[in-house]
Amino acid sequence: MKPFVYITRKVPDAIVSRLSASYQVEAWTEEDKAVPREILLEKAAVADALLTVISDVIDNELLSRAGRLKVVANMAVGFDNIDLEAASRHGVAICNTPDVLTDTTADLAFALLLATARRMTEASEFVKEGKWTSWAPMMLVGTDVHHKKIGIVGMGKIGTAVAKRAAGFDMEILYHNRKRHEVAEEMLGAQYRSFDALLQESDFVICLAPLNDDTRGMFQRKHFQKMKKEAIFINASRGPIINEQALIDALEAGDIAAAGLDVFDKEPIGADHPFLTMKNVVALPHIGSASRETRLAMMETCCDNIEAVFDQRPPKTLVNKDVLQF
Ligand code: GLV
Numbered sequence: 001m002k003p004f005v006y007i008t009r010k011v012p013d014a015i016v017s018r019l020s021a022s023y024q025v026e027a028w029t030e031e032d033k034a035v036p037r038e039i040l041l042e043k044a045a046v047a048d049a050l051l052t053v054i055s056d057v058i059d060n061e062l063l064s065r066a067g068r069l070k071v072v073a074n075m076a077v078g079f080d081n082i083d084l085e086a087a088s089r090h091g092v093a094i095c096n097t098p099d100v101l102t103d104t105t106a107d108l109a110f111a112l113l114l115a116t117a118r119r120m121t122e123a124s125e126f127v128k129e130g131k132w133t134s135w136a137p138m139m140l141v142g143t144d145v146h147h148k149k150i151g152i153v154g155m156g157k158i159g160t161a162v163a164k165r166a167a168g169f170d171m172e173i174l175y176h177n178r179k180r181h182e183v184a185e186e187m188l189g190a191q192y193r194s195f196d197a198l199l200q201e202s203d204f205v206i207c208l209a210p211l212n213d214d215t216r217g218m219f220q221r222k223h224f225q226k227m228k229k230e231a232i233f234i235n236a237s238r239g240p241i242i243n244e245q246a247l248i249d250a251l252e253a254g255d256i257a258a259a260g261l262d263v264f265d266k267e268p269i270g271a272d273h274p275f276l277t278m279k280n281v282v283a284l285p286h287i288g289s290a291s292r293e294t295r296l297a298m299m300e301t302c303c304d305n306i307e308a309v310f311d312q313r314p315p316k317t318l319v320n321k322d323v324l325q326f
Helices: 013-020 037-046 060-065 084-089 102-117 120-128 157-168 182-188 195-201 221-226 244-253 292-310
Strands: 004-007 024-027 049-052 071-074 093-095 149-153 172-176 204-207 232-235 258-261 281-283
Touching (some): 013 024, 071 292, 084 093, 093 292, 102 157, 102 204, 102 281, 149 195, 157 182, 172 182, 172 195, 195 221, 244 258
Parallel strands (some): 004 049, 049 071, 149 172, 149 204, 258 281
């Protein structure tokens, strides 16, 4: 019998066809609705492989019921939706999609910084709502990005790619990371700072750290209060790294000037979320890696990983290297 692969979202036909050449494949077909938990649990119970996305919770409950499951190919660089320890215990390989999305995500993160600094979404709405009646010297003025100081929290691959873009804008690059990044220091002149020093000195603070036990809730109100009043905060990593209420309070109190957010505590955010009525917030629906080319490359990486597992080769982007399968 062919292995059964369940894909938890609607994906392009080419991906289903590629996997169907070797496996029995079924995919969730609704574009605008995520697979409900009960169905995911049902499918996982009989699946040999799952192709998942970041909003699918792959926890001990699911893994305990998934007696045949060999691999979860998660279509994301992040894997905070997955209980890695439980996966290793159950002998399930967990794979992610790093590298292929680095530049695309850095483009979006830097675009979000520019959009927030230059009030681009607000200005676009202003034009579309027919409010542009004259040219005025101080109409919709924002703040400069070039020659300012950017503070990058999380200097991994995406952080470094953002630093490259910042260097092109003649920005001074500060960073905070678990480890020093010698290459970024030598090639881009990036300067290491303690977390507090970075917050105090930067004009733009951009969060690109992964979500884990060390980073959850890393930004509290006191951290926004340490930033400059004119500072702009950008988050393109994971919502729960920030205490969201603290950010709302900081924006309302004027602790910082504005925020550009691609990620939120709970996604999608509700229609009554305070961010939606704040003029100084640019909000995006978690689209960091959302270019056609990159999303296809991410799905192909998932297919490569699934194929590797069934060919009994270690997958290229295996996350839980302690899994005893290979
Ligand atoms: C998206 O957020 C990812 O982790 O790839």
